[in-house]
Every structure is written in structure tokens, then in C-alpha cells.
Amino acid sequence: MDRISNLPKEVISHIVSFLSAKEAVFTSLLSKKWQNLFTIIPKLRFDDTDEIQGSFSDFVDGVIALPSTTRVRKFNLRCRDRVDPAQYDLINRCLCDVLKRGVLVLKLDIGIGKHYDLPFQFFTCKTVVKVELEGGYGDGFVVDVLPANAFLPALETLTLSVIQFDDLRGCAFVKLLSACPVLKELTIFGMRWQRREWSGTLCSPTLQRLIIQDFHPSQFTILTLDTPSLTYFECSDASPDEFSIVNLDSLVEAKLHLMLTGEYQCHVLDEGFVIHDSSSSPSNLIKGLGSVEIMDISFQNTFDALYSFHESIPVFENLYHLTIRCDDEEDCLAFLPYLLKKSPNLETLVIDGPLHYNEEQPKSVCKCLLGYSFLLSCPVKVLQITDYRGTKGEVEQLKHFIEKLSCLKLVKLHSCDGPDVDKKKLMIPRASSKCKIKVTFSS
Numbered sequence: 264m265d266r267i268s269n270l271p272k273e274v275i276s277h278i279v280s281f282l283s284a285k286e287a288v289f290t291s292l293l294s295k296k297w298q299n300l301f302t303i304i305p306k307l308r309f310d311d312t313d314e315i316q317g318s319f320s321d322f323v324d325g326v327i328a329l330p331s332t333t334r335v336r337k338f339n340l341r342c343r344d345r346v347d348p349a350q351y352d353l354i355n356r357c358l359c360d361v362l363k364r365g366v367l368v369l370k371l372d373i374g375i376g377k378h379y380d381l382p383f384q385f386f387t388c389k390t391v392v393k394v395e396l397e398g399g400y401g402d403g404f405v406v407d408v409l410p411a412n413a414f415l416p417a418l419e420t421l422t423l424s425v426i427q428f429d430d431l432r433g434c435a436f437v438k439l440l441s442a443c444p445v446l447k448e449l450t451i452f453g454m455r456w457q458r459r460e461w462s463g464t465l466c467s468p469t470l471q472r473l474i475i476q477d478f479h480p481s482q483f484t485i486l487t488l489d490t491p492s493l494t495y496f497e498c499s500d501a502s503p504d505e506f507s508i509v510n511l512d513s514l515v516e517a518k519l520h521l522m523l524t525g526e527y528q529c530h531v532l533d534e535g536f537v538i539h540d541s542s543s544s545p546s547n548l549i550k551g552l553g554s555v556e557i558m559d560i561s562f563q564n565t566f567d568a569l570y571s572f573h574e575s576i577p578v579f580e581n582l583y584h585l586t587i588r589c590d591d592e593e594d595c596l597a598f599l600p601y602l603l604k605k606s607p608n609l610e611t612l613v614i615d616g617p618l619h620y621n622e623e624q625p626k627s628v629c630k631c632l633l634g635y636s637f638l639l640s641c642p643v644k645v646l647q648i649t650d651y652r653g654t655k656g657e658v659e660q661l662k663h664f665i666e667k668l669s670c671l672k673l674v675k676l677h678s679c680d681g682p683d684v685d686k687k688k689l690m691i692p693r694a695s696s697k698c699k700i701k702v703t704f705s706s
Contacts (some may be wrong), residue, residue, distance in 0.1 A: 302332050307361065308339040323357040325492045335361055336367040345376040354383045362388045370395040371404075378405050386413040386442065394418060398425035398453075406435045413442040421446060440467050447609040448472040456680065463503070464486055475500055488551070502545045502568065517552055518559040521545060521568055546575040553577035561588030561615075569598035579606045589616035592656065600637040611645040618648050622640030624686040638667035651702075662691045669694040676702045 309322045324537070338361045354373070359363075360599065361369070362384050369391050375398045386409050407429040409628065421443065423611050428436045435517075440446065446467055465473075466489040473490060474497040480610040487508040490496075494513055499520035525663070552558070558579075569576065585606065587596065596619050603609065646664060651657060665674065672695065689700050 266404060273280060273293055280367050302330070303334045303336065304329075306337040306339070306435070307335045308337075308341075310339075310341040312341070320353065323353055326357050327336075327360050329360075334363060335364040335366050337370075339372075341370075342370040343372065345374045345375050346379075347579075348377050348379075351379055354379075358382060359384045360419045361393070365390045366395045369562045372397040374406075376406060385411040386410055386439075389414075389416055391415065392417050393420040395422040395423075396424065396426060397446065398427075403562050405429055406439065409435055409438045409442065413438060415443050417445065418443045419445055420448040422450040423452070423454060424450075429452070434464070437464055437466065440465070443467070444469065446470055450474040452476045463571070464509075465490065468492060469494065473497070486511065488548075494641075501560055502548075505544050505545040505552070507604060509547045511551040514554045514559040516559075518561075519560045519565050520560075520689065521565045522562070523564050523568060531665055540548045544572070546572045549575040550577055553579060554581055555579060557581060557584045559586040559588070563594050566595060566598050569602065573598060573601035574606050576601055580608065582606045583608055583610045584613075585609055586613040586615055591618060592617040594619055603637050603641050603643075607639065607642065609643055611647070612643045614649040615649045617650045618654060620662050626662075638664065639669065641668055642670050643668055644670050644672045645675065646671060647675040647677075648672070649677045651678050653678065658689075661689075665693050665698065665700075667694055668698075671695045671698045674698065674700045676700065678702060678706070679705045 279657055309319060318385065338359070340354070352454065358371075359382055366388070367390060369388075372395075379398075381396075381404060396404050401639070404425070405427045427485070428434070439558040440449075446469055449467070449472070450468055454477070454531060463485045464487045467485070470490045470493055473493055476497075476499045485505050485507045488502045488506065489508060489510045491510050491512050494515040495518070496511060496514055497518040499518075500522065502521045502523055547570065549572055560566070579602075585602070589596075646668065648661070651661075661674075665671065671693070676689075689702070
């Protein structure tokens with residue numbers, strides 16, 4: 264008795280999403296009802312780590328054997344073993360066939376050993392909404408020439424990982440972005456630029472979310488960010504020599520982990536704390552962050568950049584939540600007074616990590632935070648420290664905050680050392696009578 268045919272179409276479609284392309288073809292032979300049902304395959308997937316899936320060649324044969332009316336919604340090709348260049352043609356045959364089937368989501372995770380060019384058909388797909396390209400290792404995907412009619416009218420999300428742009432006749436990256444009129448999310452990881460004369464322009468009027476990691480800006484000196492609709496910006500990378508234009512007028516949330524480049528020097532200032540200097544100038548980037556509501560900054564280089572270019576810090580009228588990520592208690596917060604002075608509506612300050620203090624004089628407040636005025640006028644209501652250890656230096660530094668922050672309502676301390684933290688040391692006079700201290704411990 265055929266019980267499967269009596270199942271709801273949604274259930275049968277879910278079942279077929281786990282089948283290979285060849286198996287999906289065979290199911291269409293079961294009945295006329297199934298022939299009509301499987302004109303749409305929800306998900307088509309090949310993973311070379313799945314031993315029961317067979318060879319890639321068989322998979323491609325199965326895809327190409329699908330009826331011309333069959334539509335594929337999601338296509339996932341994963342070949343983590345180094346792919347032989349002899350198979351590139353096979354990959355392109357498979358990819359071109361899928362692109363003609365109305366694919367919406369395309370994910371390619373391929374271990375490219377030598378130069379591999381995406382087929383031109385990829386750059387003219389009218390249906391694809393989400394694309395993830397990961398080149399694995401070696402040369403990765405290479406984009407050197409786009410067709411004159413390059414156009415991805417439906418593409419909203421683009422992830423580029425280990426992609427090499429090598430275009431001697433113009434900037435392929437700029438052309439790619441201009442071919443995506445509705446792009447909303449862009450993630451860049453491990454990009455490489457063979458053409459050092461690249462304009463350094465990242466321009467998209469529709470982009471709302473941008474994540475940059477390992478962008479290799481050392482291969483160019485100037486970077487332009489022209490993204491007026493951007494609401495989320497995350498940058499974990501080396502800073503170029505200059506941000507020539509920064510258009511981030513709609514920015515709501517920013518995460519910065521900058522690494523200064525160029526002539527990198529370390530010196531001790533008159534105030535007594537160490538600052539690193541560099542020929543990199545993130546000045547315009549700092550100015551462009553003025554509209555943020557949530558900001559997350561990490562890494563000593565980022566702190567140094569904010570201090571060295573503190574005159575560029577804008578007034579953060581909308582900033583209400585600030586997170587500072589510290590690796591250890593030596594991370595100097597010399598920039599913090601300048602930042603807090605420019606944050607008139609800040610409500611929550613999170614120090615993710617240990618609280619910085621002067622190790623040489625643990626009973627004294629570190630000079631980088633010694634000033635009174637920036638805390639007296641600070642509107643912070645919640646202070647959170649995620650790695651509180653209860654040392655003498657931390658207690659003195661914490662006392663400095665609590666005795667000055669007049670609007671403070673809650674201090675949240677989390678200790679990884681367990682209940683060994685002496686709570687008696689937290690009996691500190693407070694500028695705000697409403698201030699409460701809450702201590703939690705790791706289990």
C-alpha cells in the first residue's frame with residue numbers, strides 16, 4: 264500500500280530535500296502526482312565528506328538529468344578536499360545548470376588549489392537572493408573579469424571568503440557591487456587584491472549590514488566607505504593609511520577591532536601610560552560613527568587609535584550602550600574620558616574582561632582614568648564588568664567609578680574566581696543613593 268503519496272505535499276517536499284539529485288529524479292517516476300510535486304526541489308546538496316553520497320561526477324549527472332522544468336530553491340556544494348583543476352569544468356557545468364533553475368540560495372564551499380574563474384552565468388542570475396562563496400585555501404575563487412551585462416537584480420546577501428580580485432582592466436569588486444541594486448548584507452573575509460591600483464571604494468546605496476574581516480588593506484592606502492543606508496558595521500582588520508570618504512549616516516550599531524599599520528611605534532606619554540603610534544589615520548572613520556546607538560570596541564590598537572585621534576571623536580548623541588572588550592588588566596583605557604565626554608545619553612557601560620588598573624601602584628587609580636570631570640557629568644546608569652577578580656587595583660578603580668557616577672543605578676560584577684571575591688571590599692561610598700551592586704559567579 265502506498266502511504267507516502269497520501270502524505271501532505273509539505274511533508275513529502277521536506278522528505279525529498281534530503282535526497283540526492285539522482286534520487287530526486289527517480290521519485291518522479293513513482294506516479295503522475297509525484298511528477299508534478301517535484302518540479303520544485305527545496306534543497307540540493309553535495310558534500311564530499313559524506314561518504315554515502317557517491318562521487319561528484321555522479322552528482323552532476325543527476326543534476327543535469329533533472330527535467331528542464333524542475334526548479335531548485337537552495338543549492339549547496341561543499342568540496343573541502345583540494346579540487347583538481349580538471350574538475351573545474353564539471354563544477355561549472357553543474358553550477359550553470361542550477362543557475363537556470365530559479366535558485367534562490369547558492370552556497371559554494373570549495374577547496375580551490377589553483378586559479379578558478381566563476382562562470383559568467385553566475386553574474387547574470389536573475390533569481391538568486393543569497394550567495395556564499397568560500398574558496399577554502401590556495402588561490403581561492405578568482406574574479407578578474409565580469410561580463411558587460413553583469414546584473415544580479417535579486418541578490419540581497421553576499422558573503423565572500425578567500426576571494427581574489429585580479430582585474431587589469433578595471434576594478435571587478437566595484438563592478439560586482441554596482442551589479443547588485445538591492446544588496447542589503449555584505450560579509451568580506453580574507454579578500455586579496457592583485458591589482459594594487461584598486462580605487463579602494465566600497466560603494467552601495469542599499470547596503471544595510473557590512474562585516475569586514477582580514478580585508479588586507481595593506482595592499483592599498485586609501486579606503487572609501489560610501490554606504491548611506493548602512494545600519495550595522497563590523498570591522499576587524501588592519502586600518503589603511505586613510506579613510507578618504509566615510510558615509511555612514513544611518514549607522515545604528517558598530518563593532519571595531521582595528522589594527523594600526525605602517526610605522527608602528529610605542530612610547531610613554533607624560534601622563535605615564537603607554538600609547539602606540541602609527542602612520543595609519545582612522546580619523547575620518549571615527550568621525551563617521553557619530554550616529555551610532557550601540558558601539559562595541561576591542562583590542563589595544565583600537566584604544567590607541569581612539570586616544571591618538573581623540574580630537575576626531577564626534578558627539579554621540581544617540582549612543583546608549585557601549586562595550587569595551589579588554590584582554591587583560593594591562594589594556595589601557597586612556598581614550599575613555601574623551602569618549603564619555605562626547606556621549607551625553609550613554610546608559611550602559613560594559614567592560615568585557617578585567618577592569619584596567621595600575622599594576623605598579625595597585626592602591627592608586629590609573630592615571631588614564633584619574634580625571635574627575637568626565638565621570639561627574641557621565642549619565643551612565645548601568646556599569647557591568649564581566650571578569651571581576653577583586654584585586655586591590657580593581658577595587659580602587661571600581662571605587663573611582665562608583666564614587667563619581669551620580670546617575671548610577673546598578674553595578675553588575677561577574678567573577679570567574681567564584682565566591683572567593685571579598686564582598687566586604689565592595690562596601691564603597693556611592694555618588695548615587697539608588698546604586699546597587701550585584702555580584703554573580705561562574706558555576
